[in-house]
Amino acid sequence: MDKSNIFKIGLDIGGTAVKAGAADGNGKILAKASIETGAQRPYMAIFRDVAAVARRVAADAGIPWDNVSGVGVGVPGTVNSAAGEVVYANNLPFRNAPIGSELFKILGKPIQIENDANAAGYGEYLFGAGRKYSSSLFVTLGTGVGGGIVVDGKIFSGFKSAGAEIGHMVIAHGGAPCTCGQRGCFEAYASVTGLARLTAETAAKYPDSLLAELVAERRKVGKDAGGKTAFDAAAGGDKAGAEVVGTYIEYLADGIVSVVNLIRPQAVIIGGGVSAQGETLLAPLRKSCYAKVYGGTDYAPFDILTAQLGNDAGLLGAAFL
Ligand SMILES: [Zn+2]
Numbered sequence: 001m002d003k004s005n006i007f008k009i010g011l012d013i014g015g016t017a018v019k020a021g022a023a024d025g026n027g028k029i030l031a032k033a034s035i036e037t038g039a040q041r042p043y044m045a046i047f048r049d050v051a052a053v054a055r056r057v058a059a060d061a062g063i064p065w066d067n068v069s070g071v072g073v074g075v076p077g078t079v080n081s082a083a084g085e086v087v088y089a090n091n092l093p094f095r096n097a098p099i100g101s102e103l104f105k106i107l108g109k110p111i112q113i114e115n116d117a118n119a120a121g122y123g124e125y126l127f128g129a130g131r132k133y134s135s136s137l138f139v140t141l142g143t144g145v146g147g148g149i150v151v152d153g154k155i156f157s158g159f160k161s162a163g164a165e166i167g168h169m170v171i172a173h174g175g176a177p178c179t180c181g182q183r184g185c186f187e188a189y190a191s192v193t194g195l196a197r198l199t200a201e202t203a204a205k206y207p208d209s210l211l212a213e214l215v216a217e218r219r220k221v222g223k224d225a226g227g228k229t230a231f232d233a234a235a236g237g238d239k240a241g242a243e244v245v246g247t248y249i250e251y252l253a254d255g256i257v258s259v260v261n262l263i264r265p266q267a268v269i270i271g272g273g274v275s276a277q278g279e280t281l282l283a284p285l286r287k288s289c290y291a292k293v294y295g296g297t298d299y300a301p302f303d304i305l306t307a308q309l310g311n312d313a314g315l316l317g318a319a320f321l
Contacts, residue, residue: 020057078115120271140307
């Protein structure tokens with residue numbers, strides 16, 4: 001059905017930027033904008049700017065505000081979707097912040113809010129790599145590890161939307177410290193931060209390797225090992241680089257397989273910075289996941305794919321909540 005005469009606004013509030021998109025009912029983005037969050041300010045000041053950028057993208061897309069059917073918002077942290085409240089957000093001054101009711105007062109439209117990774121997972125499910133499937137797991141590998149679970153077409157986020165925090169499953173008892181205070185979380189190993197730590201440790205172990213050389217070059221310009229360093233070394237035929245990539249993929253597979261064993265999606269969609277490695281990452285990841293998953297893959301096979309929508313996933317997922 002053609003839904004090009006239905007209009008929705010999606011917003012993605014991050015620690016540094018607020019992104020906004022106006023989309024038609026077919027999931028086509030008609031206009032986008034981005035503003036600075038100004039996260040040090042009280043939340044009401046941020047909400048007013050968020051409302052203003054929502055109206056601005058509608059105007060940029062040539063949509064009269066009266067024709068907007070709804071506004072969706074993705075926010076990092078714990079979001080009580082039913083109450084329209086951000087309970088807690090790590091990089092934002094939101095503590096029990098009533099974003100739903102406040103934006104409704106300013107914008108006069110139904111407001112839906114959701115955790116940002118759930119929104120992005122929903123966007124990929126609706127319009128991206130997950131659109132062929134009814135159940136999918138979206139895993140984003142960035143500074144942290146986010147997860148968006150869709151089961152039978154619905155976002156699964158648990159009691160008061162406090163669940164689906166796949167980054168904080170413990171995969172190594174007493175392991176590396178995580179930003180959440182626990183040790184051994186999936187995020188502490190599978191995030192870019194975890195990959196960079198493993199890269200730096202391995203470079204120190206093999207001082208004559210290309211890996212060590214690449215890390216040293218980065219340190220000269222004031223950076224440390226990054227999420228690409230080990231992949232670059234491995235591509236140059238370096239054993240130390242290949243060791244890091246191999247170990248990283250095993251950690252990633254352990255976490256993914258744990259979630260797959262629990263929810264058995266039809267597809268696992270990998271997004272975030274590390275997913276730019278494409279098949280270099282995915283081919284060995286598939287091999288490892290398919291070997292590790294409970295019961296094998298004959299009865300209930302699942303695909304592992306890269307995300308297709310980039311930042312638009314969060315905007316579209318929010319718009320269509
Ligand atoms: Zn954690």
